[in-house]
Amino acid sequence: MILKERLFTPGPVPLPPEVIKALGQQIIHHRTPEFTRIFLEVREKLQKLLNTERDVLMFASSGTGAMEASIVNFFNENDKVLVINAGKFGERWRDLAKTFGLNVIDYQIEWGKTYNIDKLKEIVENNKDIKGILVQQSETSTATYHDLKPLAEISNSLEDCLLVVDGITSVGVYEVYPEEIGIDILVTGSQKALMLPPGLSILYYSEKAEKRLEKSNLPKYYFSVKAESKKQQKGQTAYTPAINLIIALNESLNLILREGLPKLAKRHALLAKATQEAVKELGLKLLSESPANSATAVFSPEGINADELRKIMQKLGIRVAGGQDHLKGKIIRIAHMGYFDFVDMIEAISVLEVALYKMGYKVELGKGVKKVQEIMIEGV
């Protein structure tokens, strides 16, 4: 049988036709007025996306590259930082900070939970010299949302602390306006809600963060914010840019800005709700106590291996992600960020139902689908 593969992994996510078309074009040279014009256009649209007039930089790297840039440009050796470590990507903040010699307070949170505000305040009370709070807005490994507002307040209450946010699976999902929220450094990547292939990362930094640039003594070359900023303001890059991704980003930002951030955020909230409600309707349990709008992480039922379930779903045409580390074989993760609509979620849920049925789990076919349809009717 024809096997169509439909991607529901939390990165990469499906590409819109406009993006595919842009990617399929003949390459242009980057040291040309033509590229500069496009680059500056994209830069302006990124500023609109983040509702800022400040510098927004692009790196030819995956999201982790921009995370590294957030460390090496804005901190010094032995700086004390607090990592909100609630999953695989929280661990990445910790490991990155340690690699560059920062003094890490590793606030470990059970996977699937968000931070406890009292616990956090207690840590901060005893560590007034914290120079940075590092967090994921959406922790992809557990599909968990961390509320940034209280973190911004805490950060602001300290003498010299930056709120550093990994927005890799939140920018393009929520309305993420760093100045409004109080984010000092915000990074994201291309292969999530920006609906592009991987290979491009984005970094915003606040005025407060900018003051750190001169003082930071950590080694940086490729990820030098100062070097890139100087160039990118003029529509060029310090090193070879990811030309076709930037051209394609122009297209995906057109789509995003045309839909409008409030509507886009509402769509993601509804698709998330529909997916969460649908899996609950099937008797399944969500991993997260604070589910994100980017993806839904759900436990496979007792006695059913989640990776087996994924394999069967894949044979039926739907590719979802599994769990990492101790969650391997226990959860599946269904993405709904970027180029997704209600019909997509019906696809995913209907195939989840069929796969569970085939594995002997008692499931009423169509029951989860009906939930998505109901929320579709409310929402459209």
Added chain:
Amino acid sequence: MILKERLFTPGPVPLPPEVIKALGQQIIHHRTPEFTRIFLEVREKLQKLLNTERDVLMFASSGTGAMEASIVNFFNENDKVLVINAGKFGERWRDLAKTFGLNVIDYQIEWGKTYNIDKLKEIVENNKDIKGILVQQSETSTATYHDLKPLAEISNSLEDCLLVVDGITSVGVYEVYPEEIGIDILVTGSQKALMLPPGLSILYYSEKAEKRLEKSNLPKYYFSVKAESKKQQKGQTAYTPAINLIIALNESLNLILREGLPKLAKRHALLAKATQEAVKELGLKLLSESPANSATAVFSPEGINADELRKIMQKLGIRVAGGQDHLKGKIIRIAHMGYFDFVDMIEAISVLEVALYKMGYKVELGKGVKKVQEIMIEGV
């Protein structure tokens, strides 16, 4: 909201990625050994598709062009032909034959029905001099299947009669082997189950038909079978070929032959069954008494205009076709030929449910979807 349009019209149908990729390539010149090599490869694959070693021609035209070629190359003025006229495309046979001065017996059949064998025998009994029986294997306007075997028998019982089959929505849906069935002329088009854009038509003719080529006195130039046959056997065409469609056809034939005709036919039968059963589950009535595996034509419920229903489905991301002529506003047609799988049919049915619900029709959400899921479970 992002609006994804998913095509469920009975032509054009969605293109597989392999075809899109081929279509997106730089053009090559057709008077080259490179093109000849590809052309002959495609020709051979078409022969495999039809299980024949005879001549199979390609024209740069829509399917109607090959229908015209079937008339002008194999008939003479005043030849008596019997048209099985059970819909819009039956009418096309009639109009084409009349245009070229043939003597047409127009056997009109109520739309949605197939021929009556006794009635047919009666006509033939009184018209032993019939030179051709013209029929659609799948009448697209009513999604009705006409069984060819009895027609082949009748045709063979006559002194000099050709069975001329419009296989535009049947080749690539069923196992259509003209020699086994007894088809003398078979035509098809690119934008149906061959999964290509429109613009390429295909014509097979039997040994018996070939004998007519010399005698036929009807005017033909662009659609000259003799001229094309001479050229195409050597890997060239009389006039400029549809280069990129032929290159893309190579890809879609690879997909078809890799799946294998028996499996392909079974898939189409199952998708058709799933769609038919699902709409019946919703309380809707099929138009056809002999439903085809290419598409499903279904009446909208009492008091619901089918074209309004289509518009709402379209707003939800699914484009289906409507009815033609007196069926306008009364039916919708959902295609399932070509690049379709069960998940696709779940998309179409789920959105049909939601659209009906929104129009105030009493529908149990998920009920039709469940039917598709059940047949999916049997079938996969």
